[in-house]
Amino acid sequence: MSLSAQAKVLRALQENRITRVGGEKDFPVDVRIIAATNKDLKSEIEKNNFREDLYHRLSVILIHVPALDDRREDIPVLTNYFLKEIADEYKSPAKEIAPDAIEQLQKKNWTGNIRELRNVVERLVILGGKTITKDDVINYVGVK
Numbered sequence: 001m002s003l004s005a006q007a008k009v010l011r012a013l014q015e016n017r018i019t020r021v022g023g024e025k026d027f028p029v030d031v032r033i034i035a036a037t038n039k040d041l042k043s044e045i046e047k048n049n050f051r052e053d054l055y056h057r058l059s060v061i062l063i064h065v066p067a068l069d070d071r072r073e074d075i076p077v078l079t080n081y082f083l084k085e086i087a088d089e090y091k092s093p094a095k096e097i098a099p100d101a102i103e104q105l106q107k108k109n110w111t112g113n114i115r116e117l118r119n120v121v122e123r124l125v126i127l128g129g130k131t132i133t134k135d136d137v138i139n140y141v142g143v144k
Contacts, residue, residue, distance in 0.1 A: 003051065009033075010054045033058060068110035068117060076102050078114065082121040095125055097132040104137035 001009070012018045013033065017026040035058055044050035068074070079097060087094035101124075110116055120141050128136040137143050 003049075006051045006054050010051060010057060013054075013057050068113045072106045075106050075117065078117055079105060079121055082118050083125065086122050086125050090125075095128065095130060095132055097124075098134060100134040101132050101137045104134050104143045105141070108141065108143045 012029060012031075016029055018029050019026050039050075041050050041055050045052045045055060079102060083097060084094050105117075105120070108120075112119075123140055124132045124136055127140045
């Protein structure tokens, strides 16, 4: 987010008011902000890429969520959740996934974290058979 956009967000949070783009009149707002980033904001503050006053305004409750690579034990639960979610989206029965296929997924480097896992599971649902196998993961995800 640009420094000018950060200033506008800070103003809105401090004053509980916003001005529409191109507008002249302020409007009251009552909001709660949930923000996420993959950047080290303290480092960004030191580089003058992030406003320290906005950081302090937003950092009421900090929740650190480790990268998926640091919590591979969550992959089976997340994969099964996504299998059900995708089945609901496609209005089809949920596919099964073989235990050795899950093991293959746990070997992958998940640079895209949860979003990447969800997309991979969707790819496996589309391209795999009724039960997603280890070979499906190797062929369609590239994990060996």
